[in-house]
Amino acid sequence: MKAAQFSRFGGPEVLEIVDLPDPHPAPGQIRIVVHAAGINATDCKLRSGLLSFGAGLPQTTGRDVAGIVDELGEGVTDVAIGERVFGVSDDGAGAAELALLTYRAPIPPPLGFVDAAGLPVAxxxxxxxxxxxxxxxxxxxxxxxxxxxxxxxxxxxxxxxxxxxxxxxxxxxxxxxxxxxxxxxxxxxxxxxxxxxxxxxxxxxxxxxxxxxxxxxxxxxxxxxxxxxxxxxxxxxxxxxxxxSSGFQGHAFHALGEIGALIAAGRFWLPVERTYPLDEIAKAHRISEHGHVRGRLVLVIG
Structure with a gap:
């Protein structure tokens, strides 16, 4: 599969698109064909070396993802192959053609992949x-x-x-x-x-x-x-x-499955300001770091 990766810390120019082996889900995980992936400040800080979760180099990037389930890990019963889901990519590897997810939920019916991909981390x-x-x-x-x-x-x-x-x-x-x-x-x-x-x-x-x-x-x-x-x-x-607060440490994910009711009621809307193809991820990171972005930046992958 094609994925975004960096082999050294630095500015957006260190990002490159590489071919990596297709991942397969462990027990409790699902694999999705990624249709869209959000850009977050955390992604930029990890790429620059300002933040570390203990991972070595090279590193993949991207946490927010939305796509279609195409493979299930052992014990998964809450989603089915072919279902539209959004969530947080395990190991921060969502800017890719395929991604593994543990924390996920069905995409609320009013949303497309691009809008859904801007939501999970925020x-x-x-x-x-x-x-x-x-x-x-x-x-x-x-x-x-x-x-x-x-x-x-x-x-x-x-x-x-x-x-x-x-x-x-x-x-x-x-x-x-x-x-x-x-x-x-x-x-x-x-x-x-x-x-x-x-x-x-x-x-x-x-x-x-x-x-x-x-x-x-x-x-x-x-x-x-x-x-x-x-x-x-x-x-x-x-x-x-x-x-x-990092927003994640020491907590179980719960907001993904609860937002659908607010969206359906017209009480929640998070705009996507711009979209980019995967091979323009460096440009998206640059805008995220230096632009005054309202809403979200999203990569369109599939």
Missing amino acids: LETATRSLDQLGVGRGTRLLINGAAGGIGSTAVQLAIARGARVIGTASVANHGYLRLFGAEPATYGEGMSERVRALAPDGLDAALDVAGSGVLAELIDLAGGPENVVTLADFDGAKQHGVRF
Whole structure:
């Protein structure tokens, strides 16, 4: 099969398309013919060497995938060959013609492969973060960096739980956040004052998606470090006593199978901004790292 791989750490130029042996599922796994694969910030950090899960070189890449089941591992009874599924590729090898999945769910009927491939990591990460913060009905929540894939996912999931959401973003993205039901505030100097003007009675929780060095402000706005979770500022989390969440460690996946009802009700939508063929994965990584992307970037493979 053809797959994206890198043999050294570095910029997007280290990615190459190679021929690898076809994988086969172990017990509990399924294999899919990949039709689309999402691009995530984690993929870029692993490729650059800024993040490591202990894997050596060369490494494959890609976690979000959607496709059609074509092989079942021993003991798998929840899906059938020919079924459309989406999920998280085992071993981060989703940018390929074939992928193995343990954590998966049927694609909700309203979605095609491209839209489904943009969801899994953002959906699971946002869900776990809201769980950690105890977000529910009546929660006053600030999301720093609300216009990206994880941010806009968290906005919609929090509102579906009955929370009031203020989201920071550039002025150009304020209308976009209003579409999801959030109250926008501009980030940068004076952010705290702008947020307080919207919520003079204070906030209950804050989620930092952007990692823009504002944890001290979020702690002050949310009433203490215990009310703040960051997905992007590991050093700041240690410095300020804030919880850092990768979104995955120590949790069982559960959001994939629950999102269909919100989609069917018209209460969840995560736009795909651009698509690329597999052989343009380096371009997609470059845009992911340096562009101001709303929604998701997705590779179209099959």
